[in-house]
Amino acid sequence: MQKIQHYDIAIIGLGITGLSTAHHLGTNNDLRICMSSDEEAEAPSTSTLSANMITGGLIDNFTRIAQRHGPEKAQAAWAYSHHAYDAVLAFAKSHKIETKEGARIRLIETEDELTECKKAVDQLNAAGFKSRMETPPASSKVLLGQQIDEAKAAFIDHQKLLDVLKESTRRHAHIGKTLTVTRESQYFKVASEHEMIHAEVVIYANHLGVRKSIPGLAEALVSSQDQWQRMKSKNGKLPFPVGSLLTWRHGHYWAHIEAEDQICMGGARFIRPLAGFEAEQAELSDKIAKHLPEAWAKYFPDLPLSAAFESKAGLDIRPCDEIPVIGPMFGETGVFLAAGYMGQGLSLGFKAGQSLAKIVLGKSDELPRFFWPERLRSLAAVSTEE
Numbered sequence: 001m002q003k004i005q006h007y008d009i010a011i012i013g014l015g016i017t018g019l020s021t022a023h024h025l026g027t028n029n030d031l032r033i034c035m036s037s038d039e040e041a042e043a044p045s046t047s048t049l050s051a052n053m054i055t056g057g058l059i060d061n062f063t064r065i066a067q068r069h070g071p072e073k074a075q076a077a078w079a080y081s082h083h084a085y086d087a088v089l090a091f092a093k094s095h096k097i098e099t100k101e102g103a104r105i106r107l108i109e110t111e112d113e114l115t116e117c118k119k120a121v122d123q124l125n126a127a128g129f130k131s132r133m134e135t136p137p138a139s140s141k142v143l144l145g146q147q148i149d150e151a152k153a154a155f156i157d158h159q160k161l162l163d164v165l166k167e168s169t170r171r172h173a174h175i176g177k178t179l180t181v182t183r184e185s186q187y188f189k190v191a192s193e194h195e196m197i198h199a200e201v202v203i204y205a206n207h208l209g210v211r212k213s214i215p216g217l218a219e220a221l222v223s224s225q226d227q228w229q230r231m232k233s234k235n236g237k238l239p240f241p242v243g244s245l246l247t248w249r250h251g252h253y254w255a256h257i258e259a260e261d262q263i264c265m266g267g268a269r270f271i272r273p274l275a276g277f278e279a280e281q282a283e284l285s286d287k288i289a290k291h292l293p294e295a296w297a298k299y300f301p302d303l304p305l306s307a308a309f310e311s312k313a314g315l316d317i318r319p320c321d322e323i324p325v326i327g328p329m330f331g332e333t334g335v336f337l338a339a340g341y342m343g344q345g346l347s348l349g350f351k352a353g354q355s356l357a358k359i360v361l362g363k364s365d366e367l368p369r370f371f372w373p374e375r376l377r378s379l380a381a382v383s384t385e386e
């Protein structure tokens with residue numbers, strides 16, 4: 001009979017979160033690590049669908065986070081996301097992964113937004129971050145201004161990032177899709193389709209799969225759909241630096257300047273019923289595909305875009321309180337998870353992997369305690385286990 005292999009750590013899911021966790025655990029020590037991936041998954045890893053952008057701060061403006069969670073937590077969340085941005089950018093640079101740093105720009109269309117952005121600029125500067133108001137680009141007749149946050153937005157070759165992480169973690173053992181995880185007294189039994197292993201620690205990095213793996217969090221991790229498309233400017237150069245992330249209408253639209261004359265534009269997820277909340281599968285919507293270039297034309301009529309030459313739709317996770325869920329699972333010694341980055345997984349997922357690795361190794365990290373799953377404890381009681 002084949003001997004059951006015993007590992008220190010099992011990591012379930014090999015998108016940016018799982019790969020980063022394995023990379024950061026594996027660099028400095030001799031831990032025995034086993035990685036589990038669902039190679040025959042119907043949906044591709046969300047990380048492979050991303051739109052090549054990394055950014056600090058959060059997509060929603062600082063004012064909104066401060067209003068919902070208080071100024072101290074907003075400051076901590078912002079700082080963590082800035083650390084995430086810095087960490088992935090530094091990693092990319094040291095591994096010759098292409099990046100282009102731009103600006104983080106919030107375009108302002110209405111008087112309400114103008115009032116909110118002015119307040120956000122004051123709050124951000126008071127909290128130690130840099131933000132300023134500027135006049136709108138001359139090419140827009142509609143916009144009232146732009147809020148430019150600290151220069152933390154960049155293009156990143158996400159596929160190369162994933163490939164480098166895969167290469168650096170190749171030496172660890174791999175099993176297929178995890179079917180069950182059961183606790184024995186001293187370890188976990190992790191069963192895949194083909195084999196069973198034992199592990200002291202289990203790290204869930206399986207994105208929406210966490211809802212099934214940890215039913216107590218199913219209510220908290222809400223799926224939502226995002227869709228983007230690549231388009232070229234018909235009139236050449238766009239009036240924003242390459243690498244910039246534009247958001248407007250409170251994140252209803254986002255556009256990433258991928259090249260001087262190319263954007264990757266997405267969003268419009270609040271067009272009901274296409275928002276895709278609680279969706280099981282992502283679908284490209286013709287309505288959103290048609291709407292996005294029309295929306296751009298409203299703001300920049302002199303910068304028309306050509307037809308989309310590539311489009312992707314995927315499911316992301318919006319935690320019910322819109323704060324990522326990263327850290328040790330409450331009431332479950334030896335179980336850790338990270339999910340729910342709301343469109344910022346390339347940086348927050350990378351950093352989450354680093355944070356989990358440090359916590360497991362007993363090192364200190366910038367991860368705010370209120371990111372831990374324990375804040376969602378009350379939802380476990382109303383879990384929707386099937």
Ligand SMILES: Cc1cc2nc3c(=O)[nH]c(=O)nc-3n(C[C@H](O)[C@H](O)[C@H](O)COP(=O)(O)OP(=O)(O)OC[C@H]3O[C@@H](n4cnc5c(N)ncnc54)[C@H](O)[C@@H]3O)c2cc1C
Nearest residue numbers: 013015016017038046047050051053178209314344345346
């Ligand atoms: C359309 C779209 C565009 C986006 N663009 C960006 C962007 O430009 N920048 C950015 O920062 N973020 C972006 N995001 C968000 C980002 O892609 C995600 O937050 C991030 O990829 C999540 O990474 P992850 O590793 O947690 O999950 P995933 O990459 O989904 O990895 C989880 C893995 O776990 C596997 N798995 C599931 N169940 C099991 C099991 N039982 N056993 C083994 N493996 C299992 C899955 O097959 C999957 O491969 C975008 C999201 C979408 C939907």
